[in-house]
Amino acid sequence: MTYTLITGASAGLGKAFAIQCARMGMNLVLIALPGGQAHSLARHIMEEYPVDVRAFEFDLTDVDQLQYHLPAIVDACPVDFLINNAGVGGTASIAETPLENIDRIIQLNVRGTALLTRIMIPHLLEHTRSHILNISSMAAFTPIAYKTVYPASKAFITSFSLGLREEFAGTGLSVSVACPGPILTNSGTARRIIGQGLKARLGLLPTHEIAKVAIRLTLAGQPVIIPGVANRISHFLMQLMPGNLRLRIISREVKKEMQFSI
Incomplete structure (x- = not known):
């Protein structure tokens, strides 16, 4: 009985990954920030699909929390698929950015993704076949x-993902990186994408479609995935x-987002 571990799993693309993996019969470990509704999502998924789902809420930027929670998680839930989805961005002049x-x-x-991956790699290598999917961006x-x-x-x-892929070539661990375009995750993101005009909207895909494509191609061993x-x-x-x-x-188009940035 193995598990897929998903970070940033309570909303947006992370939630779509969780639901798509559950549809494929994967047991799940969901990690999200405190108050991120990960436990509610876990209950909902178990009501809908015949899988086991464990939810944990802590901050991935806190190294002490990482080192405290992850050993207990992998001890209870053998992980053979890691999806590093958690991330944050924004649009603003660098001189005005706090x-x-x-x-x-x-x-x-950067740090959260690298450290979590480092902690998980020995456990992933315990399996005959395992996967890492890191979520990057067209950016x-x-x-x-x-x-x-x-x-x-x-x-x-x-770069980190492709380096890992080469380092573990010939083992049972396969590493892929997905580079989606703009994603409508919330109203603020929607306003920024709309502000960029038609060219930005052409690249839009629903989160469930991005998740479906990314998982399928990761399991097929594709190195770089552009949905x-x-x-x-x-x-x-x-x-x-x-x-x-x-x-x-690209910078000229992104500048159009500025009027919608908080």
């Missing part, structure tokens, strides 16, 4: 003004551009 916001992006997207493929730290953190996740035909075309075309031109075009 220091704590910058620190939060780095602590969660990982280019620097972006008015986001600055966020795409840099996602570039780290992409959505429009996003794959956009990525291909952007890679044909000189880097400085790509930076200016």
Whole structure:
């Protein structure tokens, strides 16, 4: 009896991953921030699907909490699939961004992902076959003004994932990274995406569709996953551009989000 561990699991894409995995018959370990409704989601999933779901609420940026909770979790729930979904971003001029916001992006997207993965790898290697799916972003493929730290953190996740994949090639552990485009996770995100115009909306996919594609291709062993035909075309075309031109075009579009940022 094995489990899939999902971080950032109580809402948005993380919730979609949880439901999709349950539909596929996977037992789940859900990790979310305190007050994130992870326990409520766990009860709901167990009412709908014949799987076991365990929920834990703690802050992944707290190293002491990580080291306290994870050994007990894997001791009770053998994990053979890790989905590092938790992450945070935002759009703002760097000069006006509070220091704590910058620190939060780095602590969660970079340090939290790396440390949790390091702790989990020995347990994943105990299984004949296991998987890691890290959630990056289309933003990982280019620097972006008015986001600055966020795409840099996602570039780290992409690089980190592909490095891990090569390091564990030939073992039973397969590592994939998903790079979705814009996601409508809440009203604030919706306003920002709408503010970017038609080109941004073309890449939109429902969270359940992103989760379905990402899980299927991870289990098939694909290294880099870009959900959505429009996003794959956009990525291909952007890679044909000189880097400085790509930076200016994307940054100009992102700047339109500023009026909707809090």
